[in-house]
Amino acid sequence: MDKQDVVVIGAGVVGLAIARLLAMYGRDVLVVEKAASFGTETSSRNSEVIHSGIYYPAGSLKALSCVQGAAALYEYCQIKSVPFRRMGKLIIATEPAQEDRLRTYLAQGQKNGVEGLDIIGADELSVREPDVRGVAALWSPHTGILDSHRYMLSLINDLEKYAGQVVYRTEVVSGCSTHVGTELQTSDGYKFIANTVINAAGLSAGDVSLRLGVAAESTPIIRYARGRYYRYTGKSTFAHLVYPLATNASLGVHITMDMGGELRFGPDVEWIEQVDYSFEGNAIDSFTASIKNYFPALQEEYLCEGYTGIRPKVVAKGDEAGDFIVHNPEQTGCQGVYALYGIESPGLTASLALANFIANLVGK
């Protein structure tokens, strides 16, 4: 049977970042992807924001990997000419009762090591964003955006430079631990042995672990929270990303823009049973109501359906937000098998740091 050193399951941004780093460390890496191209799931259905690391509990994997990942990502984009803009973000309190939340974010962000955070008043806010209404805002200068597609392409270029490769249209359907490694079978019937397997299958990570023989008790249940985005073709003067206060399940329907300057609003939260990207229902009224809280001049006739993305959640609806989960072979119970679960936001930002984290576990 053919033998492979490292197999990464999933060519999303996290799988690719891990594969690239392990290849750079001299491991022989194969990425197996079920879709016809890279990043077709969560990695291309997000806000493309480089988060600074404000929201997450100190010491959590989200906080650590976001802060380290953002710094690494800006540097990477600069060196590799991946388009990005560090334009900063404002989190808006629309009424005095919300100002305490800004102070909580400020303290949390500072604890997490986020630099440059500051609370500004209504006057300063109206200078920075004349169309935004609020009584105060938290200013985060190190939040930005990037071209996530170009980023993933660049990761693949690096991977290939270090002799790694990605195979598409190939789904890992089963696997089992043997004394010589993990035997994997793909959808085309091909069987091979891998020394190290990294399950970076995003929304399918729980399912993939079960297929690899990881016990159900050791496999987190992955739940799905879909978010819709509306594009906005109306006039806007936004120079920064603008966010309302966050909820447990999301950062709130915010204003973001892509590298081409197109404005979009989203995502909302809808818990669903199956992975389904359809844009269901008309959310214009609820979007308009929440956006007008901080952007009263919104012209709803310029909102048009955009796309959806699905958050892989390791907690149930109504629970406190969960952390990223990384299991080593002791935790998966399968020799050589590592797994990542619940890599929702800020997974794009955190990707290079998560890769580092995994590389340290796996060994160079």
Ligand SMILES: Cc1cc2nc3c(=O)[nH]c(=O)nc-3n(C[C@H](O)[C@H](O)[C@H](O)COP(=O)(O)OP(=O)(O)OC[C@H]3O[C@@H](n4cnc5c(N)ncnc54)[C@H](O)[C@@H]3O)c2cc1C
């Ligand atoms: C609405 C939304 C907004 C977000 N906004 C941001 C943001 O602004 N900033 C930020 O930092 N993060 C954001 N995120 C989070 C970020 O997008 C994700 O953390 C990141 O894309 C996860 O990447 P991944 O590689 O883990 O998963 P994915 O991109 O889902 O990749 C997993 C891959 O595994 C493949 N796969 C699955 N099963 C198999 C199998 N059996 N065999 C082979 N291949 C398989 C899939 O086809 C897929 O390509 C957002 C997420 C959502 C949902």
